[in-house]
Amino acid sequence: MRSNPRTTGQSDAEPTFTEAARRAQILRHAIDVVADHGYAGASLNRIAEHAGISKGLISYHFAGKDDLLKAIVLDVFTRGGGFLYERETRKPATAGGALRSYLEGHLAFIGSHSREVGAVVEVVRNLRNDEGRLVYDNAWDAETYGELMGIFEAGQASGEFREFDPRVMAIAVRRVIDGFTFQVMGSPDVDVAAFTAEVVALFDHATTPRERS
Amino acid sequence: MRSNPRTTGQSDAEPTFTEAARRAQILRHAIDVVADHGYAGASLNRIAEHAGISKGLISYHFAGKDDLLKAIVLDVFTRGGGFLYERETRKPATAGGALRSYLEGHLAFIGSHSREVGAVVEVVRNLRNDEGRLVYDNAWDAETYGELMGIFEAGQASGEFREFDPRVMAIAVRRVIDGFTFQVMGSPDVDVAAFTAEVVALFDHATTPRERS
């Protein structure tokens, strides 16, 4: 057989042991290449060379380059979700605590997986569909604002937070979190804990009223 | 003569009227194409077609694609500087006022020049030199933090601002400002004034102490 039926969605059988391992290996090397050379520099040839395999093998395990790049996003998101799930011991009692936990969790994941997150950011910001539109557009990452906006609305309902537009605040939080990726990728010796403390304090002040309650 | 001496830096004579106009025209169309199709989709062929000229003409007026892209950045930065200069009537008296002015000025420019700024962001985030490193790296945009950090340090010295890391706060401000570009590019009907007011309030609370003085 010349191509894998699973790559074209014609089969939903259990993936072989070999297949799973090979896909994981390709994903790892693809992440490395994207992180090192950027979206434009991540060619299938370069990824194959980096992994020590032939280019055709990538086409055998993935339907195409876009499929591979989307798989990177899915893989890192899944790992990030697991990281955050294992980290959360119990639900914070206050909205401020929830926001703090959100920031600390996400920044900790980025600090310990900067290359993976960097590759994802690269793909998300650049991958376009056939019509030339971004695959991961504003509407897409608006979905990721949901959790944050929930925290903000709860805090405002309880009077813990001041009045502000939850959407704008969510955008700001996500922008600062994603920006941390570039900081740590640009200079890997940044102090994750110090940065986290600063950001937590920043948004603590930004969300709460100035007057003491 | 087969190529323009000015594109290869072999002449510093006054540019012709035709040359200046042609360069400006190419820049405008290049900005359009980058804004519409992203960095990866902005080929010389596409830019030439969009401008209704031949591809060779671009090579005649610019030393190469990289030169053209850097010219986009320089052009928009120059225009932005002029915009902000004309906007500033007089120096704000307080650090809080300076920060507010900084935010309002930059967000106003983005709101009225979203495509230009979007193209610049695309180039800055993607253009790499021959060794594969980003041309506009962390060290480069750290320079743009200077003005913000000056405002923060002045405010802390006068006791107007609380104690925080000026570098982290500057990164946060720039991230939120640049993020606004994507918001307005993704949906051009966003309310610039409302967003600006929210961001001003956000960083006003973030920088000032909670206790009333």
Added chain:
DNA sequence: CGAGGATTTGACCGCATGGTCAAAACTGTA
């Protein structure tokens, strides 16, 4: 007009890209 520089075209080059495929190699089973 016509000389000469400035401008513009369109054909062309070498190269890297994403993708395909027949053949080979490998693997397990009988």
Added chain:
DNA sequence: TACAGTTTTGACCATGCGGTCAAATCCTCG
């Protein structure tokens, strides 16, 4: 051993890329 299914290779393809160049055109001024 022979067989069948899976996995892997390496050569190959069409396409688009950035860039070059000889030739054609335009423009200005004597």
